[in-house]
Amino acid sequence: MxxxxxxxxxxxxxxxxxxxxxxxxxxxxxxxxxxxxxxxxxxxxxxxxxxxxxTKHCKTCGNLTEGDICNICGNFKRDNSIICVVEDVRDIASMERTKEYRGLYHVLHGTISPLDGIGPDEINIKNLISRLNEGVTEVILATNPTIEGEATAVYISRLIKPLGIKVTRIAHGIPVGGDIEYADELTLMRAMEGRREF
CATH class of the missing domain: 1.10.8.420 (RecR Domain 1)
Incomplete structure (x- = not known):
């Protein structure tokens, strides 16, 4: 050496x-x-x-920002009746590149992973539930198609469904085991178009 x-x-x-x-x-x-x-x-x-x-986290969605709220949450042209739930702030940039999604986001900052000692309280789920007011009609679960991503999506779905809000999951145009961060725009666009009720 x-x-x-x-x-x-x-x-x-x-x-x-x-x-x-x-x-x-x-x-x-x-x-x-x-x-x-x-x-x-x-x-x-x-x-x-x-x-x-x-750089700090947006008080509303958990995205990165310099101020209290990010540019997406502060944009009144966005559709505030839809919230897309992602694992990581980098997933927002990937989704935005499609130029198709016009709703809001919520960043979990991880996934539920019991083997790693990460439960629902260690990721940003409570803040998501507090955002679900009568104006929210759909929550899109865009966690990665991994075991942890699927478990997190199922957990969140079970919390939201009793509230009468439509819960959808992005279609698996993204390969199982892949990360949203590395998906191209067309794959993400197809995944959003093919989302299904959860």
């Missing part, structure tokens, strides 16, 4: 903590940063710090 200075080793270790970044990629990134101009490194560092410091 090659020996690097302590600062470079630390930089490699920090990059390697990022998802999808192995040791070799972490080394490439570290050396790329070392070769950058001083002002470029400062701008990169500022961008990272500002993104972390200035």
């Amino acid at each position: 090659e020996q690097y200075t302590a600062p470079i080793t630390k930089l490699i270790e920090e990059f390697a903590k990022l998802p999808g970044i192995g040791r070799k990629t972490a080394q490439r990134l570290a050396f790329y940063v070392i070769d950058m101009k001083g002002n470029e490194v400062v701008e990169l560092a500022k961008a990272i710090v500002n993104a972390k410091k200035l």
Whole structure:
């Protein structure tokens, strides 16, 4: 194993903590940063710090925002009678790329996973239930088609159905085991069109 200075080793270790970044990629990134101009490194560092410091979760839906509510919740042109429930904020960006869905969102920030010690109280379900007023006519469950995503969808469906609100599940145009984040626009559009009552 090659020996690097302590600062470079630390930089490699920090990059390697990022998802999808192995040791070799972490080394490439570290050396790329070392070769950058001083002002470029400062701008990169500022961008990272500002993104972390200035970004928070929307009080309504859980999306990322700089203010109290996100641009989607604050947009009065959106259809507030439909709420699409997703696992992660990145799923919203994927759904928005279809340019077909005009309702609101709700981000769970995870799924129910008993093996990992994650129950309904550890994800954003209570806030969803509190949003269901008489104006909401449909809740679309757009969790990933994984065991955890399906279990979460079933749990939420059982909470909402007694309220008389239509509960639908996106069609499985998305492959089982796949993530919404990586689906293309056409697949997502077909999945939304083919959703069914849950």
